[in-house]
Amino acid sequence: MTESKKIAIIGAGLGGAAAGRLLQRAGFDVDVYEQAPEFSRIGAGIHVGPNIVKIFREMGLEQELEELGCDPDAWTSRDGSTGEIIAQANVRGYGATYITVHRGDMHALQVSSLDQSKLHYGKKLESAVQHNDRVELKFNDGTTATVDIVIGADGINSKIRELLLGEEAPLYSGWVGHRALIKGDKLKKLQAEYDLDDCVKWWHEDRHMMAYYTTKKRDEYYYVTGVPHPPLDTQGRSFLESSHEAMYEAFEGFHPCIQAMIEASENITIWPLNNRNPLPVWSEGRFVLLGDACHPMKPHMAQGAGMAIEDAAMLTRCLLQTGLDDYTTAFKLYELNRKDRATKVQAVSNANTFLKQPEDPSWVYAYDALTTPIVQLAGEVA
Numbered sequence: 001m002t003e004s005k006k007i008a009i010i011g012a013g014l015g016g017a018a019a020g021r022l023l024q025r026a027g028f029d030v031d032v033y034e035q036a037p038e039f040s041r042i043g044a045g046i047h048v049g050p051n052i053v054k055i056f057r058e059m060g061l062e063q064e065l066e067e068l069g070c071d072p073d074a075w076t077s078r079d080g081s082t083g084e085i086i087a088q089a090n091v092r093g094y095g096a097t098y099i100t101v102h103r104g105d106m107h108a109l110q111v112s113s114l115d116q117s118k119l120h121y122g123k124k125l126e127s128a129v130q131h132n133d134r135v136e137l138k139f140n141d142g143t144t145a146t147v148d149i150v151i152g153a154d155g156i157n158s159k160i161r162e163l164l165l166g167e168e169a170p171l172y173s174g175w176v177g178h179r180a181l182i183k184g185d186k187l188k189k190l191q192a193e194y195d196l197d198d199c200v201k202w203w204h205e206d207r208h209m210m211a212y213y214t215t216k217k218r219d220e221y222y223y224v225t226g227v228p229h230p231p232l233d234t235q236g237r238s239f240l241e242s243s244h245e246a247m248y249e250a251f252e253g254f255h256p257c258i259q260a261m262i263e264a265s266e267n268i269t270i271w272p273l274n275n276r277n278p279l280p281v282w283s284e285g286r287f288v289l290l291g292d293a294c295h296p297m298k299p300h301m302a303q304g305a306g307m308a309i310e311d312a313a314m315l316t317r318c319l320l321q322t323g324l325d326d327y328t329t330a331f332k333l334y335e336l337n338r339k340d341r342a343t344k345v346q347a348v349s350n351a352n353t354f355l356k357q358p359e360d361p362s363w364v365y366a367y368d369a370l371t372t373p374i375v376q377l378a379g380e381v382a
């Protein structure tokens with residue numbers, strides 16, 4: 001299909017880049033506006049569950065993602081002190097591979113798949129004004145754009161969310177996440193001492209450490225924690241530098257493998273984990289929200305980006321069903337078909353209970369945002 005009407009996506013993060021790719025492939029005229037002047041490969045990993053890899057298939061990027069990342073057989077949960085396995089979920093058999101990968105590598109793949117002439121860096125949205133027949137966008141470099149609809153994929157501090165619901169700071173969850181990579185000789189030494197799990201979460205009553213490979217060759221290992229912590233003053237940044245000493249203190253008494261991972265890690269960072277309560281509305285007029293702009297969560301289920309990418313897939317389907325002229329119906333359909341699932345994942349992720357005990361994870365991984373029947377507004381299914 002070809003559409004003469006224009007879509008603007010604000011934010012080229014994991015959700016915005018997915019929406020851009022899917023909508024452009026579907027024939028929509030889409031420009032993506034990103035505030036950053038460029039993206040860099042910051043030290044962090046990400047899980048991409050089979051529910052999301054199916055969408056990478058639709059984006060035409062599945063094989064390339066598989067070449068980048070590791071493909072664990074299972075998510076293993078261990079007791080943080082004894083190392084005993086307390087739960088192990090097979091992540092195979094859900095219609096696509098489970099992949100763990102460097103977040104920067106995955107994001108670069110997504111961004112490179114966009115029409116580069118429609119990707120605009122250094123464009124921080126300052127204002128968006130709705131008129132009867134259009135939206136006027138203004139960016140911090142003084143430039144403007146006129147479009148038909150605006151997708152707010154601009155993360156937890158979303159400007160579009162603010163326009164819909166007013167200014168409101170996100171809620172500090174009371175927890176932080178430490179992130180670090182382990183590479184080179186330090187990783188080889190660690191591998192010689194311990195039989196590292198491909199994908200493992202080490203649990204304790206009130207904290208945990210998740211660790212996994214971020215490359216197919218298994219030459220980069222990554223950990224991310226969840227630890228209760230007083231509020232941090234990050235002075236407007238997303239994270240601060242942390243230290244080995246802070247990590248030893250936070251994980252005192254934990255299994256020797258954890259102590260060895262801390263010793264082997266480099267450039268440890270600490271991230272305040274923020275979230276929001278479920279929003280009363282996901283769209284208004286010509287504005288619609290997606291991903292962390294809409295339902296940010298603590299990252300303990302490793303599905304935050306997953307929900308953003310599922311949103312992108314469902315929003316594309318709804319716009320294809322109605323056409324851009326009837327964006328009002330598309331936005332209603334999108335919310336109807338996404339809200340329950342995203343809110344459930346948000347709640348389970350915030351509670352940090354997923355796979356702490358043996359459970360069937362198929363409700364997360366077997367889902368396919370591309371083929372699940374769309375519930376229609378009158379209740380019928382198409």
Ligand SMILES: Cc1cc2nc3c(=O)[nH]c(=O)nc-3n(C[C@H](O)[C@H](O)[C@H](O)COP(=O)(O)OP(=O)(O)OC[C@H]3O[C@@H](n4cnc5c(N)ncnc54)[C@H](O)[C@@H]3O)c2cc1C
Pocket residue numbers: 010011012013014015016017033034035036045046047048123124125126153154155156157158159177179224271273290291292293299301302303304305306307308
């Ligand atoms: C420690 C940690 C670990 C995580 N691990 C996982 C995991 O393993 N698996 C998983 O699925 N999720 C994980 N997540 C969650 C995941 O990172 C987020 O849910 C995901 O990034 C949300 O994608 P998004 O596109 O909605 O927002 P973002 O990725 O935050 O992207 C928003 C984009 O919008 C841009 N932007 C913001 N404001 C403006 C503006 N005014 N104008 C223009 N551009 C703007 C930003 O620069 C950014 O590029 C983790 C999160 C954390 C903190």
